[in-house]
Amino acid sequence: MLEVNKVRKDFPILDVMYDGKRITYLDSAATSQKPVQVIDRVSEYYRNYNSNIHRGIYKISEKATEEYISSKEKAAKLINSGSYSEIVYTKNATDAINLVAASWGNKNIGKGDHILITEMEHHSNIVPWQMLAERKGAVLDYVSVDKSTYTLDEQSLEMGLENNPKIFAFTHTSNVLGTINDAKRLTKMAHKAGAAVLLDGAQSVPHMKVDVNEIGADFIAFSSHKMLGPAGIGVLRAGRDVLEKMDPLITGGDMILSVEKHKSTWNSLPWKFEAGTPNVEGGIGFGAAIDYLNMIGLDDIRRHEIELTKYAIESLEGEKGLHIYGPDRLDIKGGIVSFSIDRAHPHDIATIFDSFGIAIRAGHHCAMPLVKSVLELPAVARMSFYLYNDEEEVDQAVQAIKKVKEIFHVG
């Protein structure tokens, strides 16, 4: 069982006072807080062995290289991937998806081909495909979201796959609805229709065990900063056979084997995709974040988030004028509670929460097609939970919601 009081002690920011109040951080879907173990590992790098990797034939560069590679090994193990050569470090999940759309897409998508995504995607899994479709004269199709269950519409999914798309790119967990899609089943269906699969794991890998081997997706993308690690580092994971056939997108130092005046050859995997000096401290800190998640246990983290989500929803039951968007079934819902309150704009809701010292996000959450066409709203407010949140913080959020209702004369 997760001992939340013990966990909280590892996160220094949770003790910092702002206007006399400790912060109640309910915005981990945007970015997560960092435990002292990650902060210390990054600081240790700067203090003791700051150097460039791969290049120096001296001790501290060898140490930095070892630590950087070791973090890739940890990332590979975390998702049950093969060797670290399948782990390409990018800036973030967005960068990873863009790499697939631009490199793999450039080779594999042609005029009239179909690309399939869903209405519940983050912009990072929409815009790269829009651009690719435009460049190639391909067709971008959407699987619609069922407005009563907040899950993917089965009929629309089947129709989308009937077009034999070249790729089906979908999110594992929606950052607005919290809906967890059955990645293994969807991947199987897509493969049967002849499509490659890109799984957006930005909101799933930080919160539950994700086994890419079992799921079978061709690509998975996720971000370190959403899973206790530093910003500026993300993962694109794909099989060696797939990565070998892809061209690098960014070229220059480190990603080459040899450079002649008019021709170059590429470095081995994964370095072929990592041109220039990488985010060494980010990679090393990410390794520490993975160590921390493993120490706590992703199954316990998932259970803790289910309990908090259940507690939040039960605490808010019967609140007049309050609307919660997302599946009722907790087994297919992440620790995300998006909501609106009659007459109150989500930005006003977030401002009132802030006066309580509670950080939540309000807006379209980089998922405009979902918020606008499915929820039919300009914006929603969102609370999102992680391993360091507790029931007392949920109680504070409930009080803040009551205050919003009082101010706006709701209910």
Ligand SMILES: Cc1ncc(COP(=O)(O)O)c(C=O)c1O
């Ligand atoms: C579902 C989903 N996919 C992708 C992203 C993009 O992540 P990043 O901004 O780290 O690239 C996010 C970020 O919120 C997300 O929630």
